[in-house]
Amino acid sequence: MSGRQLIDAIRHPQSLRELSLKRWDSLLRVARRANLIGRLAGGVRQAGFFDELPVQVQMHLNSAEVLTTHQRVAIEWETRHLAKAFESLDAPVVLLKGAAYACAGLVAANGRLFGDVDILVPRAELTRTEAALMLQGWASGHNDAYDERYYRQWMHEIPPMTHRGRGTVVDLHHNILPLTARSSPDAGRLLAASQPLPGSRFRVLCPADMVIHSATHLFHESELQNGLRDLFDLDALLGEFSAKSAGFWEELVARARTLGLELPLYLACRYAVALLGTEIPRPTLETLEKASGLGALSVRWLDAVYLRALMPDHPLSSDGAMALARLAVYLRGHYLRMPFALLTAHLSRKLFMRLFRNTSRAT
Amino acid sequence: MRIDADREDELSNRLRQVGELSLAELDALLDDGRFALQTGSLVSRIQASLPDVVRSIHVLYAHHPCLIDPDFADFHVQVGQPRNLRRWFRRQAEFLIDGERPFEPLPRDQAPAFLEWGLNWSIAASCHQWLTVHAASLERNGGAVILPAPPGSGKSTLCAALALRGWRLLSDELSLIDPGATRAHALARPINLKNASIDLIRDFAPDSVWGPVTYDTAKGRVTHLRPPADSVDRMQESAQPRWIVFPRYAAGAEPLLVPRGKAGTFIHFAQNSFNYSPLGRTGFETAGRLVSQCDCYDFTYSRLEDALEVFDWLADGGRVTDDDA
Numbered sequence: 001m002s003g004r005q006l007i008d009a010i011r012h013p014q015s016l017r018e019l020s021l022k023r024w025d026s027l028l029r030v031a032r033r034a035n036l037i038g039r040l041a042g043g044v045r046q047a048g049f050f051d052e053l054p055v056q057v058q059m060h061l062n063s064a065e066v067l068t069t070h071q072r073v074a075i076e077w078e079t080r081h082l083a084k085a086f087e088s089l090d091a092p093v094v095l096l097k098g099a100a101y102a103c104a105g106l107v108a109a110n111g112r113l114f115g116d117v118d119i120l121v122p123r124a125e126l127t128r129t130e131a132a133l134m135l136q137g138w139a140s141g142h143n144d145a146y147d148e149r150y151y152r153q154w155m156h157e158i159p160p161m162t163h164r165g166r167g168t169v170v171d172l173h174h175n176i177l178p179l180t181a182r183s184s185p186d187a188g189r190l191l192a193a194s195q196p197l198p199g200s201r202f203r204v205l206c207p208a209d210m211v212i213h214s215a216t217h218l219f220h221e222s223e224l225q226n227g228l229r230d231l232f233d234l235d236a237l238l239g240e241f242s243a244k245s246a247g248f249w250e251e252l253v254a255r256a257r258t259l260g261l262e263l264p265l266y267l268a269c270r271y272a273v274a275l276l277g278t279e280i281p282r283p284t285l286e287t288l289e290k291a292s293g294l295g296a297l298s299v300r301w302l303d304a305v306y307l308r309a310l311m312p313d314h315p316l317s318s319d320g321a322m323a324l325a326r327l328a329v330y331l332r333g334h335y336l337r338m339p340f341a342l343l344t345a346h347l348s349r350k351l352f353m354r355l356f357r358n359t360s361r362a363t
Numbered sequence: 364m365r366i367d368a369d370r371e372d373e374l375s376n377r378l379r380q381v382g383e384l385s386l387a388e389l390d391a392l393l394d395d396g397r398f399a400l401q402t403g404s405l406v407s408r409i410q411a412s413l414p415d416v417v418r419s420i421h422v423l424y425a426h427h428p429c430l431i432d433p434d435f436a437d438f439h440v441q442v443g444q445p446r447n448l449r450r451w452f453r454r455q456a457e458f459l460i461d462g463e464r465p466f467e468p469l470p471r472d473q474a475p476a477f478l479e480w481g482l483n484w485s486i487a488a489s490c491h492q493w494l495t496v497h498a499a500s501l502e503r504n505g506g507a508v509i510l511p512a513p514p515g516s517g518k519s520t521l522c523a524a525l526a527l528r529g530w531r532l533l534s535d536e537l538s539l540i541d542p543g544a545t546r547a548h549a550l551a552r553p554i555n556l557k558n559a560s561i562d563l564i565r566d567f568a569p570d571s572v573w574g575p576v577t578y579d580t581a582k583g584r585v586t587h588l589r590p591p592a593d594s595v596d597r598m599q600e601s602a603q604p605r606w607i608v609f610p611r612y613a614a615g616a617e618p619l620l621v622p623r624g625k626a627g628t629f630i631h632f633a634q635n636s637f638n639y640s641p642l643g644r645t646g647f648e649t650a651g652r653l654v655s656q657c658d659c660y661d662f663t664y665s666r667l668e669d670a671l672e673v674f675d676w677l678a679d680g681g682r683v684t685d686d687d688a
Contacts, residue, residue, distance in 0.1 A: 033462070057435075060437070069643070
C-alpha cells in the first residue's frame with residue numbers, strides 16, 4: 001500500500017467498491033496514520049456502497065465517522081466557550097485552520113479530525129487575551145524558564161493553554177510564523193483583511209489569506225505527520241474559493257506578493273497539483289514559480305524531499321528515502337524558523353534534555 | 364525456529380486454537396508478525412519476540428482461535444524493546460499500534476501485561492460500534508450482569524470467581540454494549556488481577572491457569588488469569604444485560620445487596636464509558652436503555668462464597684426491591 005493508493009482512494013472512492021479485504025486492511029491502516037480515515041469514510045459514504053462493504057471495514061469506517069462527527073460538534077462547542085471568555089474583550093479574534101473551516105462551514109472541514117483550537121489576535125492584545133482565557137479556566141502547563149523564553153521571545157504563539165475542566169487546548173497566536181523566521185509577515189495585514197463570521201464574535205482570515213496561511217504552515221513545518229491531510233485541506237480550500245469567486249486566483253497571487261509568502265504558496269500549489277491533481281490555472285502556477293525565486297536545482301531538491309515526505313509515515317507506505325526526506329524537512333523547518341546560531345543552540349538543548357531527563361517517566 | 368513446509372500448509376488452511384501450536388511454532392509466528400488472535404469479533408495481529416510475551420500468549424489464550432496471515436486484522440500491534448540509546452542503561456518495553464506508540468515505554472518486565480493493556484486501549488480508542496464501559500460483564504441463563512466499579516473495589520476478583528464457577532465471562536475490563544439491541548458482547552480475554560486478589564483466587568481455584576506475574580507496576584503486583592474454555596468457545600454469543608451490580612469488598616462484611624438509584628447509575632455509566640462523549644446522542648440513549656432495562660444494586664461482601672450465592676440467586680430470578688428494605 002503506497003501513499004499514492006491512499007490518495008487515489010480518497011479522490012476516487014468509486015474504485016473501492018471491489019477492493020479486496022486484504023487491501024482494505026492496508027488502506028485503513030495507512031489512512032488512519034495519515035489522519036485521513038475520516039475523509040476516506042466520508043468519500044465511501046457518498047459513493048453509495050457503504051452497506052456492501054465487508055462488515056469489518058464498515059466498523060472501522062463507521063467508527064471514524066463517529067469521531068469526525070463528534071469532533072466537529074466539539075470544536076463548535078469549544079468556540080462557544082471561547083466566545084464567552086472573550087465577552088469583555090473588544091479585540092478582534094480570528095479563528096485559524098480547523099476551527100475556522102468548521103465554523104465557516106467550509107468543505108475542508110468535512111470528515112476532518114480536529115486538534116487544538118488556533119486563534120490569532122493582535123500582538124498588543126496578547127496579554128489581555130491570555131488573561132481573559134485564564135479567567136475562564138485555561139492555563140499554560142508547567143513550562144520551564146527555557147520553554148517560556150522559547151515561546152515568548154521567539155515564537156508566534158504563547159505556550160498552549162489547556163482548559164482545566166474540559167482538557168481542551170487553545171493555541172494563542174499573534175502571527176502565523178515565528179518572529180525569528182526569515183519570512184515572518186506583517187500580522188496586522190492579516191487581521192485587517194479578516195472577515196467577520198456571521199452570527200459569531202469571531203473572525204476568519206479572508207479566503208486568500210486562509211490558503212496562504214495553510215500553505216505557509218505546511219511548508220514551514222518541521223514534522224509532517226499531518227502533511228497529506230493539510231494538502232487535502234488546501235485542495236478543498238482552493239476548489240471551494242475558486243468556484244465561488246472568478247477573480248480568486250489573481251487575488252491569491254497578489255496577496256502572496258503583498259505578504260511576501262509567494263514561496264510557500266508556490267510549493268503548496270506545486271505539490272497539490274503533483275500529488276492530488278488539484279486544478280490550478282497554468283498562468284497562476286507560472287507566475288508563482290517565477291515569484292518564488294527558486295532555481296532549477298532547488299526545485300529538484302524540494303521535489304525529492306516533499307514528494308516523499310508528504311506521504312503517510314506508516315511502515316507499509318514508507319521506505320528509507322522517505323525517512324531521509326523527513327529528516328530533510330525537519331532540518332528545513334527549523335532552518336526557516338530560526339537563525340542558524342540560535343537553531344544550533346536550541347536543537348542541542350533539545351537533544352540533551354531528551355537523553356538525560358525523564359528517564360523514569362514510566363512509573 | 365523455522366516451520367517446515369508440510370506443517371506450514373496445515374497451519375495456514377484453517378482457523379485453529381492457540382493451544383494447538385507448540386510454543387516454538389507460536390514463537391516463530393509471533394516473531395514474523397504472522398500471528399493473529401481472535402477475541403470476540405475482533406482480530407489482533409501481533410508481532411512479538413520477547414520470550415515472556417510469547418509464553419504469556421501461549422498460556423493465557425490457549426483456548427482462543429487464532430489465524431495465520433489473515434487478510435484482515437482490526438489491530439496491528441507490536442510489543443518489543445524500544446531501539447533507542449536508553450536501552451543500554453535501562454531496559455524497557457514498548458507497545459506499538461501500526462508503528463505508533465500511544466504510551467511511554469514501561470520497564471521491561473511488564474511487557475506481557477503491557478500487551479493486555481495496549482489491546483484494551485486499542486479497543487477503547489477505536490471501536491465506536493459499541494458503547495465501551497469500564498466494567499466487567501458475565502452471563503448466566505441468558506442474562507448478563509455488569510460490574511462497574513472504581514479500581515480497588517474488587518470488581519476483577521469477583522469477576523474471576525464468577526467466571527470460575529459457572530458464569531460465562533464476557534469481559535473483565537471493557538463491557539461492550541451495542542447501541543442497537545443494547546446487548547453485551549464478549550471478548551473473553553484474560554482477567555487482570557492485582558496484589559492480594561491473586562492469592563485469593565489461587566486459593567479459591569487451585570487448578571486455575573495464570574500468566575507471568577509482574578512486580579512493581581503502577582498498580583502493584585499484577586498478573587492475568589486464563590479465561591475458562593467454555594467462555595472462549597461461546598465468545599461470539601452476546602447476552603441481554605439484566606443486572607448492574609456495583610461490588611464493594613469490605614473486610615469482615617456480611618453480604619448485602621441494596622437497590623441503587625437508576626439516575627446515579629446512569630451518571631456513573633456516562634462518566635465511566637470510554638466513548639460516551641464521541642457517541643453523542645447514541646451514547647446517551649444506549650446508556651439510558653441499558654440502565655432502565657437492568658436491576659441496579661450496590662453489593663458489599665467479604666467472602667467469595669457469599670457473593671456466589673447471591674449472584675446465583677439473582678440468576679435464578681431473585682430480586683430485591685426498595686420495599687424489602
